[in-house]
Amino acid sequence: MLFPPNAYGSFKSKEVKKINSKQLLLDTLVKPVKADRRPVSLIGGGAWTLKQGGSSFREMAGKLIEDPAALSTIMVSLANKLGEGIVYVGAGYNNVIAALIRGVDLVYTADYSPYLPGFSAEETEKFIKECHNFDFKKIWEDSLLASFLAVAEQVKAHLKESCVIAPLTWGPFTLAGQLIGVESLMRIMVKDPEAAKAVIDLSVNAVCEYYRPFVDKGLVDMIYLPEPTASGDMISARIFEKFTAPALNKCLEPYHRKGLPTMVHICGKLLANQLTMLDNIENMDAVSIDCKVPLKDARDHLKNKCIMGNLDTLRLERASETEIIGDLKKIMAEMEGHDRFILAPACDLAPATPFSHVKTLFDFVHLH
Numbered sequence: 001m002l003f004p005p006n007a008y009g010s011f012k013s014k015e016v017k018k019i020n021s022k023q024l025l026l027d028t029l030v031k032p033v034k035a036d037r038r039p040v041s042l043i044g045g046g047a048w049t050l051k052q053g054g055s056s057f058r059e060m061a062g063k064l065i066e067d068p069a070a071l072s073t074i075m076v077s078l079a080n081k082l083g084e085g086i087v088y089v090g091a092g093y094n095n096v097i098a099a100l101i102r103g104v105d106l107v108y109t110a111d112y113s114p115y116l117p118g119f120s121a122e123e124t125e126k127f128i129k130e131c132h133n134f135d136f137k138k139i140w141e142d143s144l145l146a147s148f149l150a151v152a153e154q155v156k157a158h159l160k161e162s163c164v165i166a167p168l169t170w171g172p173f174t175l176a177g178q179l180i181g182v183e184s185l186m187r188i189m190v191k192d193p194e195a196a197k198a199v200i201d202l203s204v205n206a207v208c209e210y211y212r213p214f215v216d217k218g219l220v221d222m223i224y225l226p227e228p229t230a231s232g233d234m235i236s237a238r239i240f241e242k243f244t245a246p247a248l249n250k251c252l253e254p255y256h257r258k259g260l261p262t263m264v265h266i267c268g269k270l271l272a273n274q275l276t277m278l279d280n281i282e283n284m285d286a287v288s289i290d291c292k293v294p295l296k297d298a299r300d301h302l303k304n305k306c307i308m309g310n311l312d313t314l315r316l317e318r319a320s321e322t323e324i325i326g327d328l329k330k331i332m333a334e335m336e337g338h339d340r341f342i343l344a345p346a347c348d349l350a351p352a353t354p355f356s357h358v359k360t361l362f363d364f365v366h367l368h
Contacts (some may be wrong), residue, residue: 021084022221025164025342029222029261029286029306032339038332040365041085041164042358043265043288043308044226044348046092047112051351052078057092058108065143068150075151076158081355082362087159088224089152089167089214091348093144097169097206098178100139102127111351116178124180128188128195131179131202136209145210152219164221167214171225171264172203172247179203182229189239200243204251215255222261223252226348231268233292240274249281256283263308267347268292275301291346295334306340311361313345317353321360328364 025039042048050056053074055063063070079087090096092113099106099116106114119127140146148167156165170178176199177185189196207225214220229235230244252262265288270278278287279302286306289298291313298307315327328343335341343365349358 022162022164025084025086026221026261028340028342029263034339037368038335038365039084039342040362041308041342041344042082042088042349043086043344043346044088044091044168046088046090046348047351048349048353048358049074049078049091051111052355056108056111057114061093061108061114061144064147064151068147068154072151072154072158075155079155079159079163082359083366084162084362086164086166086222086224087155089155089165089219090148091168093148094168094170094226095178096142096145097139097210098175100142100145101134101179101202101206119181121184124184128180128199131198134202134206136205139206139209140213149213149217149219152214153217156219165219166222166224167211167220168224168226169207169210170203171227171230172200172207172251173244174227174229175203175206176200176247177229182234185229186235189243193242196243200247204247207251208254211255215258215260220260222263223255224263224265225251226265228265228267230264230266231290232266232270232274233268237271237273237277241277245277245281249283252281252283256285261285263288263306265308265347266290270297272297272301278302279304286340286342288344289346295331299335299338306342307335307338308342308344310346311344313347313349313353316345316357316361317350319357321357324357324360325364328361332368 024035025041027033028039050060060071075087095106095114095116104117107117108114152165152167180199185196211223230240248264256262262284263286264284267290269292275297286308287302288308289310291310293310295310311327311331316324331343
C-alpha cells in the first residue's frame with residue numbers, strides 16, 4: 001500500500017521501521033537481500049551539497065586546506081537530515097587529479113564542477129609519449145587533494161553508524177579522457193590503440209593511488225567510480241569491450257579482493273550488449289544507471305549485479321512532489337521482486353534541486 005504525503009516531505013500514515021540502513025545498503029550491493037524496504041541513496045551530489053551549504057567549488061577549495069570541517073559539516077548535516085545513503089567525499093572535485101597530472105590550474109565556474117583548460121595537439125602528443133614516467137605519489141603533495149583525507153576522517157567519525165562512506169574520483173576511462181581530451185582519446189583508440197592503452201593504464205594507477213590512503217586508514221566503506229565517458233551515447237560496444245571493461249576490472253580488482261563493495265555509474269544510454277559486458281566484469285558489484293536505461297533492460301541483462309537508479313534528475317529538480325511520488329511508484333513496481341536494487345537518482349543532482357524534493361525521495365523509500 002502506498003501512502004501520500006501530508007505535507008513537505010512528511011509521511012505520517014505509517015511508522016518508519018527501525019532497520020540498520022547502512023548494513024542494508026552494503027548487503028544489497030553484494031548479494032540478493034529480502035528486506036522490508038529498499039535502500040536509498042544519492043549519486044555524487046557535490047555541487048548540490050555545496051549549494052545547500054551556501055558555498056561553491058571555488059570558495060570551498062579556498063577553505064578546505066585550513067579547515068576541512070567547512071565541507072564535512074555540510075555533508076554531515078545533509079546526511080543526518082536524509083537519514084541514510086552513500087556519502088561521497090570529494091564529489092565534484094573529480095578533476096583535481098587530472099589537473100595535478102597535467103600540471104595546470106582548474107577552471108572554476110559559478111555552480112558546476114571545475115574543469116581543465118584545453119590543450120594543444122602538440123602538448124597532448126608530448127604528454128602521451130611521457131605519461132609512463134609520472135610519479136603517482138606526487139599527487140599527495142597537493143594540499144587540496146590531501147584535505148579530502150581529513151574530510152573523510154571527520155565524516156566517518158560522525159556518520160560511521162548510519163551512512164556508507166565513498167571517496168571518489170573519475171573512473172579510469174573518464175580520467176583518461178580528461179587527461180588528453182575526450183576527442184583525442186576517441187581518436188587514438190582507433191588510430192593508435194597502444195597510446196590509448198598507455199594513457200588508460202596511467203589513469204588506472206592514478207585512481208588506485210588516490211584510493212590507497214583512504215583504504216589504508218579505513219575511511220572507505222565502498223569503492224565508487226563515475227564513468228560518464230563510458231556512456232553508450234559516446235562510445236561503441238567494441239570500444240567498451242576493448243578499453244573500458246578491462247580498465248574497470250583491473251582498477252577494481254584490489255578492492256574487490258579486500259571485500260569492499262564496488263560500484264560504477266555510467267551516464268546516458270547502455271545497449272543490451274554493453275549491459276551484458278558490465279555484468280561480466282568480475283570485480284564490479286553494482287551498476288548505477290541513468291534514466292535512459294529502461295529498468296526492464298537492466299533487470300534482463302544485469303543478472304549478477306546490484307542495480308542502482310534511476311529516478312530522472314530533471315524530474316527530481318522540476319516536477320512537483322506529487323509527480324515525483326508517482327515516478328517513484330512506477331520504479332518500485334518495475335523492480336518488484338528484484339532483490340538487488342537501490343533506489344537513487346539517475347545521475348548527479350542539479351545544484352538547484354530543492355531539498356524538499358530530495359527529502360521526499362528518501363521519505364517515500366523509508367516507508368515502502
